Amino acid sequence: MRAVREYLPAVAVFVLGVAVWEAVVFAFSIEFYLLPAPHVIVASLRQSFPVLLEASLYTFGEALAGYGVGCGLGVVAAALGSRSPALAGVLLPYAIASASVPIVALAPLAIVWFGIGPGSKIAIAALMTFFPTFVATLRGLLGTDPESLELMRSCAATEWQIFWTLRLPGSVPLLFGALRACTTLAMIGAVVSEFFGGPMKSLGVYIKSTASLFQTRQAWSAILVACALGLTFYGVVALVERLAVPWRAERERVGA
Amino acid sequence: MPIITLDRVSKTYPAGAGSTEALQDVSLGIDRGEFVSLIGPSGCGKSTLLRIVGDLVPPSSGTVTVNGKTPEAARLDRDYGIVFQAPVLYDWRTVEANVRLPLEVMSWPRGEREARVRRLLRLVGLDAFRRHYPWQLSGGMQQRVAIARALVADPAILLMDEPFGALDEMTRERLNLELLDLAGETRATVLFVTHSVAEAVFLSSRVVVLSPRPGRIARVVEVDLPRPRTEKTRALPRFFELVTAVREHLVEDPGLAAVGARGAAV
Numbered sequence: 001m002r003a004v005r006e007y008l009p010a011v012a013v014f015v016l017g018v019a020v021w022e023a024v025v026f027a028f029s030i031e032f033y034l035l036p037a038p039h040v041i042v043a044s045l046r047q048s049f050p051v052l053l054e055a056s057l058y059t060f061g062e063a064l065a066g067y068g069v070g071c072g073l074g075v076v077a078a079a080l081g082s083r084s085p086a087l088a089g090v091l092l093p094y095a096i097a098s099a100s101v102p103i104v105a106l107a108p109l110a111i112v113w114f115g116i117g118p119g120s121k122i123a124i125a126a127l128m129t130f131f132p133t134f135v136a137t138l139r140g141l142l143g144t145d146p147e148s149l150e151l152m153r154s155c156a157a158t159e160w161q162i163f164w165t166l167r168l169p170g171s172v173p174l175l176f177g178a179l180r181a182c183t184t185l186a187m188i189g190a191v192v193s194e195f196f197g198g199p200m201k202s203l204g205v206y207i208k209s210t211a212s213l214f215q216t217r218q219a220w221s222a223i224l225v226a227c228a229l230g231l232t233f234y235g236v237v238a239l240v241e242r243l244a245v246p247w248r249a250e251r252e253r254v255g256a
Numbered sequence: 257m258p259i260i261t262l263d264r265v266s267k268t269y270p271a272g273a274g275s276t277e278a279l280q281d282v283s284l285g286i287d288r289g290e291f292v293s294l295i296g297p298s299g300c301g302k303s304t305l306l307r308i309v310g311d312l313v314p315p316s317s318g319t320v321t322v323n324g325k326t327p328e329a330a331r332l333d334r335d336y337g338i339v340f341q342a343p344v345l346y347d348w349r350t351v352e353a354n355v356r357l358p359l360e361v362m363s364w365p366r367g368e369r370e371a372r373v374r375r376l377l378r379l380v381g382l383d384a385f386r387r388h389y390p391w392q393l394s395g396g397m398q399q400r401v402a403i404a405r406a407l408v409a410d411p412a413i414l415l416m417d418e419p420f421g422a423l424d425e426m427t428r429e430r431l432n433l434e435l436l437d438l439a440g441e442t443r444a445t446v447l448f449v450t451h452s453v454a455e456a457v458f459l460s461s462r463v464v465v466l467s468p469r470p471g472r473i474a475r476v477v478e479v480d481l482p483r484p485r486t487e488k489t490r491a492l493p494r495f496f497e498l499v500t501a502v503r504e505h506l507v508e509d510p511g512l513a514a515v516g517a518r519g520a521a522v
Contacts, residue, residue: 154312156362157361246389247389
C-alpha cells in the first residue's frame with residue numbers, strides 16, 4: 001500500500017505527460033517525422049519489437065561488460081589506493097579531471113584502438129564507470145570513523161583485519177551509490193559509442209540510421225527501449241543494494 | 257602493586273604555531289579490581305588520559321605501566337576492553353556478531369566463541385535480541401551491546417569514555433547498577449571518564465578530579481560507600497557528602513565553559 005502511494009505521483013505525471021504530448025501533436029498537426037505521437041511510437045515498437053529486442057540486448061551486453069570492468073577496476077584501484085596514499089595521490093587528480101572531460105568524446109579513438117566491434121564500446125563504458133566507482137569507494141574506505149578504528153586498535157587488530165572487517169563493509173553504502181549512478185553511465189557510454197560505428201543490430205546504430213532517414217518513430221521506439229533497459233538495470237542494482245545494505249533503507253524510513 | 261601506574265604523564269598537542277598543554281604531570285596508581293572515575297571540566301584532558309592508558313595516544317612525557325608492561329605491550333596482549341560515548345557498533349553485523357568481533361580479531365577458536373558471546377549477552381540481558389541489528393535497538397540497548405563487546409574477551413582493564421553520556425537519566429541509572437554487577441563479576445579494573453559527579457561517586461572506589469586545562473590532579477576522593485551499591489545508596493547522607501566533596505574541587509574554567517556551551521549549541 002505504501003509502495004502504491006509512493007509511486008502514484010510519478011505514475012500520474014507520466015500519464016499526464018503522455019496525454020499532453022498526444023494532445024499537442026494532434027492539436028498543432030505536428031508532422032510525425034518531427035515528433036510522432038505516443039500511440040504511433042508504441043505501434044512502431046510493437047511492429048519492430050524482435051529487431052529492437054536483439055539490438056538492445058546486444059547493446060546492453062556491451063554496457064554490462066563495460067560496467068563490470070569499470071566498476072570492478074574502480075573497486076580494486078580504491079582498495080589499493082586506500083592502502084597506499086601515494087597511489088591514491090596519483091589517481092585522484094585524474095579522477096577529478098575526468099569529471100570535466102566528456103569521455104564519450106574519446107569514442108572515435110576507442111574505435112581506432114579496440115576496433116569497430118564490442119571492444120571499443122566496452123572500453124568507453126568501462127572508462128565512464130571507473131572513476132565514479134573509484135572515488136566513491138576510496139572515500140568510503142578512508143572515511144572510517146576514528147572511534148571504530150580505536151576500537152579495532154584496542155583489540156590489536158592488524159591492518160588486514162581492519163580492512164576486511166571494518167573499512168570494506170563500511171564503504172558498501174557509498175559504493176552502491178556509485179554502482180547505481182554507473183548503470184546509466186554505462187548505457188550512455190555504450191549507446192553513444194555506437195553512434196561512431198558498430199554493427200546494424202545495435203541500439204546506437206539503429207537510432208542513428210533511422211533518425212538520419214527521418215524514420216523518427218523507429219528512432220523513438222528504440223530510445224524508449226534504451227530507457228526501459230536503463231531503468232531496469234538501475235532497478236536491479238537498487239534492489240541488490242536494499243538486500244545488501246538493509247539498515248540504509250530502514251534509516252531512511254524512520255528518518256534517522 | 258598497582259595494575260596501572262602513571263608517573264608524571266604530560267601531553268601537549270601542537271596547535272597552530274605553538275602548542276596546547278592538555279595534561280601536566282599526572283601521577284596515579286590504580287589497584288587491580290578498582291573502579292576509578294576521572295572527572296573534570298570540558299577540555300581538561302580526561303579522555304586523553306584514558307587514551308594514553310589504552311595506548312591510543314602516546315604521552316609527550318612521563319611513563320605509563322600497565323600490568324607490568326608498556327601500554328603498547330598491554331594492548332597487543334589484549335588487556336583492554338573499551339567503551340565510548342557512542343556505541344560504535346557495526347550496522348552490518350547482528351548484535352551477536354558485534355559482540356563476537358574482538359574474539360574474531362583475536363582468532364579465538366570457533367567453538368569457544370559462541371558460548372562466550374551468549375554468556376555476555378545474557379549478562380547484559382540482550383540474549384533475546386542477539387539476531388537483531390544495532391539500528392533496531394534503543395540507545396540504552398546499543399550501549400549494553402558495546403559493554404558486552406568490551407568484556408567479551410575478558411580484559412583485565414575496562415576503559416570507558418563517558419559511556420552513558422548520551423543516555424537519558426533513567427537508563428543511565430539502570431546501566432550504572434548493571435555495570436557494577438558486571439565489573440564485580442568479571443573482576444575487571446575500570447577506568448571511567450564522566451561528566452556526572454553523582455555517577456562518578458556512585459560507581460567508583462576513587463574519584464580523580466582533574467583541574468581545567470592543562471589537566472592536573474586537583475583531588476582524589478576516596479569513596480567509602482558500602483557495597484553492594486543499590487538504588488538506596490543514592491539516598492545515603494554519605495553519598496551527598498561525597499558528591500559535595502567532589503564538586504568543591506571541580507573548577508569550571510570560565511573560558512572553556514563558554515566554548516563548550518557554544519560547541520553544544522552548534
